[in-house]
Amino acid sequence: xxxxxxxxxxxxxxxxxxxxTTFVSLVGNTYAMLxxxxxxxxxxxxxDMRVPDGGGPPPHRHDFEEMFTILEGEIEFTFRGEKHTxxxxxxxxxxxNAPHFFRNVSGAPARMLCMCTPAGQDEYFTRIGTTVDxxxxxxxxxTDDEVTEQRRRAAELASAYRSEFL
Numbered sequence: 001x002x003x004x005x006x007x008x009x010x011x012x013x014x015x016x017x018x019x020x021t022t023f024v025s026l027v028g029n030t031y032a033m034l035x036x037x038x039x040x041x042x043x044x045x046x047x048d049m050r051v052p053d054g055g056g057p058p059p060h061r062h063d064f065e066e067m068f069t070i071l072e073g074e075i076e077f078t079f080r081g082e083k084h085t086x087x088x089x090x091x092x093x094x095x096x097n098a099p100h101f102f103r104n105v106s107g108a109p110a111r112m113l114c115m116c117t118p119a120g121q122d123e124y125f126t127r128i129g130t131t132v133d134x135x136x137x138x139x140x141x142x143t144d145d146e147v148t149e150q151r152r153r154a155a156e157l158a159s160a161y162r163s164e165f166l
Contacts, residue, residue, distance in 0.1 A: 037119025
């Protein structure tokens with residue numbers, strides 16, 4: 001049986017140009033938090049990722065599903081040790097618990113949408129990254145100590161967000 005409608009939840013329209021959009025710089029990437037777990041009652045989040053050439057996260061895994069739709073460029077996904085080059089227009093689903101990471105191999109900036117279900121990755125990125133003014137904001141110039149602190153915070157919070165670095 002389908003539950004009754006919950007009138008306390010509202011329609012969400014995701015527009016990166018909306019001044020309320022939060023942009024986070026993390027390891028040189030810029031992420032726009034388009035739809036947050038707060039807006040979906042924790043069911044999922046949607047993040048618009050801009051990844052510079054050569055950019056991407058370190059090897060990791062987590063207990064939630066993660067889906068990427070490549071909008072621009074080419075992304076090389078390493079999934080359980082095997083490399084897969086994925087071009088614009090394709091979608092990749094990374095199953096929960098599987099070791100993986102990605103690199104932009106385009107020779108130019110790449111862009112993709114990332115959906116995580118359930119939500120949480122949006123909050124994790126916001127807690128460990130640096131909030132910036134928008135897509136065109138340069139990544140912050142972090143000192144070596146600030147980079148070390150950001151990595152420490154990422155490792156410290158990883159388990160709370162059901163993730164681990166490999």
